[in-house]
Amino acid sequence: MTDDLAGAELVVASRDQAAAEVVEIGLCRPGGGDLPEWTPGAHVDLELDIGLVRQYSLCGDPADRTALRIAVQREPTGRGGSRLAHERLTVGARVRVRGPRNNFPLVAARRYLFVAGGVGITPIRPMVAAADAAGADWKLVYGGRSRATMAFAAALREKYGDRVSLHPQDECGLLDLAGLLGRPDTGLVYCCGPESLIGAVEEHCRGWPPGCLHVERFTPLGVTGGEETAIEVELALSGRTVTVPPGTPILQAVEEAGVQVLSSCREGTCGTCETPVLAGTPEHRDSLLTEQERAAGDTMMICVSRARTPRLVLEL
Known part of the structure; x- marks a missing residue:
């Protein structure tokens, strides 16, 4: 069994309301059978329309090989993916899926603080279960606009009791991050949610030892570089050299040269197009790699x- 569905067609076997504007969807093979293994933090790519691919974190039980479960929040001001998912992913519908892939793995530790905001609970939910099963010391702090919008909140609280702290904003205000993250003795911190939450957590953890915060x-950070010039990209496996003009993504130039690269979000958040760098220095503009990975310079989105150099050699 391959560990990547590679565009296989799955069927929507279940659809449940997880919260206001959030549906939990179970995807199965049309004829039954095991699905690829995955670990907490993994996501899948769903092709919701021609050329429209979106990533969704897996929120179910990794031990259940019969179904992949995702939770989708309808975003009225989004780019249209969540609307299509809500409209088209009804029971019996079929959708092409790639993955699972994990860019947000749970590192083994004795102590964790999980911080989730809104639908950011989806990758955190199986992490909490794994940490609890491993006997780790952990705490989940979960915020949302209101209780009605917080998927899985009641079930998490019922199962884990006081280790789960719920903070609906309309009742409690914003999360007290200063109190939660005052010192780097919390163990590993895992955070997922809106950019405002992630940015604030990163600011509070600035100066902590590397590897403490995940x-x-x-959504992309919108990182930009300086004034762009044309660069040469050698494709080591294809024996080609491509000139990439200013303003043109390397991925686009490579595809136009006839070399197919697996890609999905095209905005530096999913990791699908991650490519080994054999020579040259990348200028990283993604929202995924850690500072240590960026400094190593051996891979790029x-x-x-x-x-940063006039020429790159990529393993393509």
């Missing part, structure tokens, strides 16, 4: 990143 973003 985050996953739904070619959908958004460019180069």
Whole structure:
């Protein structure tokens, strides 16, 4: 069994209301059978329309190989993916799926603080279960606009009791991040949610030892570089050299040269197009790599990143 569905067609076997404007969807093979293994923090890519691919974190039980479960929040001001998911992913509908892939893995530790905001609870939910099963010391702090909008909140509280702290904003105000993150002795911190929450958590953890904080973003940071010039990109496996003009993504130039690269979000958040760098220095503009990974310079997201050197050699 392959560990990547690689565009396989799955069927919507279940659909449940998880919260106001949030549906939990179970995806199965049309004829039954096991699905690929996955670990907490993993996500899948769903092709919701021709050329429209969106990433959704898996929120179910990794031990259940019969179904992949995601939760989708309808975003009225979004780019249309959540609307299509709500409208089209009804029971019996079929959708092409890639993955699972994990850019947000749960690192083994004795102590964790999980911070979730809104639908950011989706990757955190199986992490909490894994930490609890491993006997770790953990705490979940979960915020949302209101209780009605917080998916899985009641079930998490019922199962884990006081280790789960719920903070509906209309009742409690904003999360007290200063109190939660006053010192780097919390163990590992895992955070997922809106950019405002992630940015605030990153600010509070600035100066902490490397590796203490792990985050996953739904939207790109919008990182830009200086004035762009044309660069040469050598494709080591294809024996080609591509000139990438200013303003053109490396991914686009490579595809136009006839070399197919697996990609999805095209905005530096999903990691699908991550490519090994054999020579040259990348200019990282993604929202995914850690500072340590950026400094190593041996991999890059070619959908958004460019180069600090006139030439790159990529393993393509």
